[in-house]
Amino acid sequence: MELSRITSQFFESVIREMTRVADENPGTINLAQGFPDFAAPVSIKNTAIDAIQRDINQYSITWGSRKLREALTEKVARYNRLDSIDPNKNVTITCGSTEAMIASLKAVINPGDEVIVFLPRYENYGPDCLLSGATPRFISLKPPEYSIDFDELASLFNENTKAIIINTPNNPTGKVFEREELESIAELCLRHDSLAITDEIYEHILYDGREHISIASLPGMQDNSITVNSISKTYSLTGWRVGWAIASARISREIKKVHDFLTVGAPAPLQEAAAFALSMDRDYYDGLQEFYRDARDTLYDALCDTPLNPIKPYGAYYIMCDCEEFMKSHGIRTSADLAMYLIREASIATVPGSSFYENPGDGDSQTRFCFCKKKETLEAAIKNLMKIR
Numbered sequence: 001m002e003l004s005r006i007t008s009q010f011f012e013s014v015i016r017e018m019t020r021v022a023d024e025n026p027g028t029i030n031l032a033q034g035f036p037d038f039a040a041p042v043s044i045k046n047t048a049i050d051a052i053q054r055d056i057n058q059y060s061i062t063w064g065s066r067k068l069r070e071a072l073t074e075k076v077a078r079y080n081r082l083d084s085i086d087p088n089k090n091v092t093i094t095c096g097s098t099e100a101m102i103a104s105l106k107a108v109i110n111p112g113d114e115v116i117v118f119l120p121r122y123e124n125y126g127p128d129c130l131l132s133g134a135t136p137r138f139i140s141l142k143p144p145e146y147s148i149d150f151d152e153l154a155s156l157f158n159e160n161t162k163a164i165i166i167n168t169p170n171n172p173t174g175k176v177f178e179r180e181e182l183e184s185i186a187e188l189c190l191r192h193d194s195l196a197i198t199d200e201i202y203e204h205i206l207y208d209g210r211e212h213i214s215i216a217s218l219p220g221m222q223d224n225s226i227t228v229n230s231i232s233k234t235y236s237l238t239g240w241r242v243g244w245a246i247a248s249a250r251i252s253r254e255i256k257k258v259h260d261f262l263t264v265g266a267p268a269p270l271q272e273a274a275a276f277a278l279s280m281d282r283d284y285y286d287g288l289q290e291f292y293r294d295a296r297d298t299l300y301d302a303l304c305d306t307p308l309n310p311i312k313p314y315g316a317y318y319i320m321c322d323c324e325e326f327m328k329s330h331g332i333r334t335s336a337d338l339a340m341y342l343i344r345e346a347s348i349a350t351v352p353g354s355s356f357y358e359n360p361g362d363g364d365s366q367t368r369f370c371f372c373k374k375k376e377t378l379e380a381a382i383k384n385l386m387k388i389r
């Protein structure tokens with residue numbers, strides 16, 4: 001029996017696979033998959049426990065509890081300058097931004113539609129395009145600044161371009177898209193009546209004075225954007241699976257239908273706690289940034305003392321290393337071999353660079369470290385890293 005011709009075109013996530021490999025190699029420090037190894041904020045956890053005790057344990061409204069949609073509306077007006085969002089018409093609460101992204105694509109894509117994706121890219125966007133029937137068109141961000149060639153980008157836009165996926169702050173590169181870059185992308189979207197589908201899951205994790213801008217806040221872009229996000233990274237709650245998609249009423253109606261039939265709803269008591277989280281004050285976000293800035297500096301400085309050649313990130317919590325020279329001198333051929341070498345020689349799990357590219361060979365000299373870890377975890381990892389010479 002022939003199984004799906006679509007699912008046979010992609011593989012399980014390498015990022016998630018590396019966590020399994022780390023678990024199978026006792027003593028390995030997992031700097032692969034991006035999840036914190038420290039406690040989530042006590043006040044948010046207590047709100048969830050309280051919601052369960054109050055018996056908020058049944059399905060919420062399929063597109064999200066009113067309380068969470070209202071808290072979100074206030075938050076995006078405050079932080080993202082999206083000030084005319086209607087919690088009833090423009091918001092769909094989903095199971096993480098993972099579901100928000102695929103539900104959004106399924107809601108807008110027709111056969112023949114193209115979606116532009118920057119490389120390197122977060123792994124999910126490849127399967128997301130295939131599962132929604134979109135034809136992906138790729139454009140490379142040019143290291144070390146991961147800049148955009150706008151002539152090349154303009155040449156990719158055509159009458160079939162339904163959307164461009166933007167991820168800022170960016171995983172894996174740490175690029176934070178500048179206002180001028182987003183304005184140029186917005187101009188192309190408006191000219192071709194294409195959507196910007198923007199994954200802003202790292203919006204509060206920024207360094208060196210970088211500013212997060214939601215493309216939906218730029219003039220004319222509210223109706224041409226779908227803003228995807230979640231509580232996973234900002235509140236260190238990756239296992240709770242609460243996210244959202246914000247879009248025009250017309251697009252939201254379609255996203256809500258996809259979401260309803262995919263998952264019915266996100267976990268009800270955790271939506272209560274998410275509403276509380278979104279109302280946290282400025283100190284919380286300042287503390288988060290300070291913590292991650294220290295973590296970035298600690299790991300980046302240490303990597304600079306190795307031959308692994310790190311590229312400094314300005315947002316998110318990953319560091320990409322371009323290890324071409326090191327690999328040549330050690331006879332290591334692929335990024336998968338490099339990741340296994342680092343597990344063997346330094347007991348550190350990373351993510352092979354190949355998983356962030358359409359053509360795996362393009363990332364074969366790279367590996368990605370994450371630093372969303374306790375100080376002690378990073379110190380232990382750095383001690384091990386010093387074995388790499």
Ligand SMILES: Cc1ncc(COP(=O)(O)O)c(C=O)c1O
Nearest residue numbers: 034096097098122171230232243
């Ligand atoms: C860019 C990006 N988008 C989405 C996700 C997954 O988000 P969620 O936990 O909200 O599904 C990740 C997780 O690492 C990510 O890096």
